[in-house]
């Protein structure tokens with residue numbers, strides 16, 4: 001790990017920018033960190049991470065903040081636009097320039113506008129990590145998701161993965177599909193008509209020779225799945241409230257809907273959940289979503305260390 005890695009000095013804007021061997025090496029480093037939890041302590045001492053969150057977050061903000069602290073960095077920025085001059089109309093460009101002036105060595109940015117992370121990366125020479133840009137991408141979530149699946153099954157190749165829910169507006173669903181396309185995985189998209197996966201994602205997969213199965217209903221596919229990745233309806237991104245009313249409550253994963261599932265099925269969810277994933281699953285062997293969320297911390301510690309050139 002360090003300045004010779006593929007990740008050193010790079011922007012993490014899209015999961016599509018990373019190949020299978022790079023992802024596999026990242027996951028191996030996360031496994032190593034889990035075996036030696038203090039091995040990255042202080043490796044980024046003296047550096048400053050700017051966390052600029054223009055949208056709410058629990059997991060992504062906190063895990064990047066803790067990852068930065070654990071690796072020895074100082075942290076600045078804001079967790080909500082209301083707590084910054086963004087609320088007075090300051091632009092993303094000017095906000096980045098300000099934190100550059102204060103000595104930020106890297107930026108972690110969440111923004112409601114698709115493409116904001118790419119814009120930020122073009123604005124600064126410092127590495128930019130996309131912590132979610134609108135409905136487009138959430139690359140570090142996809143890395144966490146793949147790592148969690150690999151941890152549960154010891155592999156990714158050969159698995160059957162169902163991605164259920166709001167595939168149209170959910171950025172974690174599209175990033176996961178992009179990430180899985182690096183592996184020999186059978187993908188099934190399960191969504192109501194109005195929330196089907198966006199065309200650009202289907203086209204990307206097609207270019208890679210992948211045509212996922214597409215279903216409206218979980219019942220017809222649940223028995224064949226190794227992983228069920230559930231997503232929330234992104235109410236905040238659906239432009240028309242009447243469109244939301246039509247889709248809300250259309251699906252819920254609970255014990256009844258998993259009656260035909262393999263005993264080894266793992267249910268993942270990027271969280272937060274609302275009503276699409278029943279709490280009755282929490283105490284079952286299907287539950288992997290809290291394990292998945294926890295994996296976001298070591299993964300982001302390793303990623304920041306690789307990007308910033310911290311030696312292990």
Ligand code: CP
Pocket residue numbers: 056057058059060061132138141270271272
């Ligand atoms: N999974 C995820 O991005 O959660 P937060 O919105 O809480 O960061």
